[in-house]
Amino acid sequence: MAGGRLSSGRRALVERVRGWFPDREFFMRSNGHVRFIRLSAQFQMRVAGAIAGAIFLWAAMMAWMVIGQAIAAYNQVSLLEREAAVATAESRVAQYRSGLGTVASDLAKRQDFIEKSVEGAIGPLPRTAPSGTVSDSTEEAGKTVRKISMILPEATGLAQVEARQLAFIEALTRFADIRAARAETAIRRLGLNPATIAVSDRKAMGGPLIPMMTGPGNTLDPRFARFGASLARMNAMEQALVRIPNTLPASLEYISSGFGYRVDPFTGGGAFHAGLDFRGPIGAPILAAAAGSVSFTGVRQGYGNCVEISHGNGLLTRYAHMSRIAARVGESVGPGAVIGAIGNTGRSTGPHLHFEVRISDRPVDPRPFLEAMPHVFQEASSGNGRVRPVGRTG
Incomplete structure (x- = not known):
């Protein structure tokens, strides 16, 4: 069955090729005589095959010449490179030998x-x-x-x-x-x-031992x-x-509430305020206070939309009440990088930024860092040091 299909397919292919080369007759008139010339299909196919073979042979010879030239050029370049390397080594050895x-x-x-x-x-x-x-x-x-x-x-x-x-x-x-x-x-x-x-x-270090x-x-x-x-x-x-907070987290009008005990704006009673509040318009940019890695983005109770940045060594900064979060967890940020926008989310009476500095999850007053750091950086960088002063915004 399969052999019959193969034979029929071969016959169809032969018939198609024959269709390309039908028997042809030409006539020539010379001195009043007419002469007929007949070209059979087989003769035409032989001539076509000879022409195709000649073309293939010519193309193969040209390709071989091109490949041969490329190989010769590559070998010449490699030889020159090896000779140059040997010459360099030999010249150096000669210098050692000379004295x-x-x-x-x-x-x-x-x-x-x-x-x-x-x-x-x-x-x-x-x-x-x-x-x-x-x-x-x-x-x-x-x-x-x-x-x-x-x-x-x-x-x-x-x-x-x-x-x-x-x-x-x-x-x-x-x-x-x-x-x-x-x-x-x-x-x-x-x-x-x-x-x-x-x-x-030194807590997060490792790698293979390669002694000096x-x-x-x-x-x-x-x-x-x-x-x-x-x-x-x-x-x-x-x-x-x-990585210590050194940049104001926003370009704002003024600090509306400081760190420590205060009168709670909702209850009217005494309460502890764990950060600084910076008053400003909704949508104003919030900036990273120092270099670090974003460790949290999302909603925290009382804080609303919030971003936290880890600065290493147990140091963390928190930015709250955002209208928009523009950072993602795991992202590395530098001081002054935009991480969100001022808002009025969470436990808030108006648009502002609540900014905290925490050491080992213990809140500390951010004001000494922000006030001292420009001068500290300037002193630390004196005498061609690598640390550079960090400009304050606003």
Whole structure:
């Protein structure tokens, strides 16, 4: 049955092809004579097949030529790249063989470039630090250079570069210590404990162990270890500082109610007010008071439409009575980012923003943060520090 269908389909295909090449007759008249020329279907198909085969062969040859040229070009480029790499390595080996002086000169130039680049970005590096815990290896490094110069004169240049590296890493350590000290002082002025912040900062850390090896025999030079610790402390303190409320949450007319005990506007009795109320028109923008991550959006009893931002280390800011929420949970925001609009939702007598600052879920007065932070940031950023003053809105 299946074979019959296949045969019938093949016959239909043959018939269709034959239909393309019907038997044709031509006549030619020459000197009064008429001559008939007959072209059979089979002859026409042979001629057509020969032409198609010639075209296919020509196309295949052209494609092969193009592919061959592309392969040759690729091989040539690869060869040039390999030759360039080998030449670079060989030239460097030749420099080492020609003398350590050339290598030392190159390393000195690189060290000079690194020092100038760093100092150009952060300013002159300090020679001393208030803590006095950073070593000064200048004198000892000078003795080492002099001894090497007497014992192995050709290595003098390398010893000098090593001395410059140690002096440079110690200067960077002092710089990090000064910056960390400024940030710690600013945090204490706001009534917070820098040690608690540093501990909290290490609670969510991890990853594979990749030791730093900077000394001989795969050891860690203590001066580089000291620099790593200072840099980590500086980063922890400065990151904590920028996450402390420092920006007015809205550009409003005035504070209509302060933090602490007050007369409740609904009952007329004494009550505790856990934040600041900022009076303003419905629809006025509400701004994030500091950098952080949005941890809640929605309705809370008494607060109406509400947004909460977690700033790390147990610090949280709350924005209530919103007419519109413009943030989503998990979103990272910076100081001054629009997170909603002034409204009159929840337990409210008129359009305003209720703003709270909470530490470990305990409400604290936001006013000292908002009043002190611009000056604190300015002092912490003096001396080419990374922390920058945060402007107040309104």
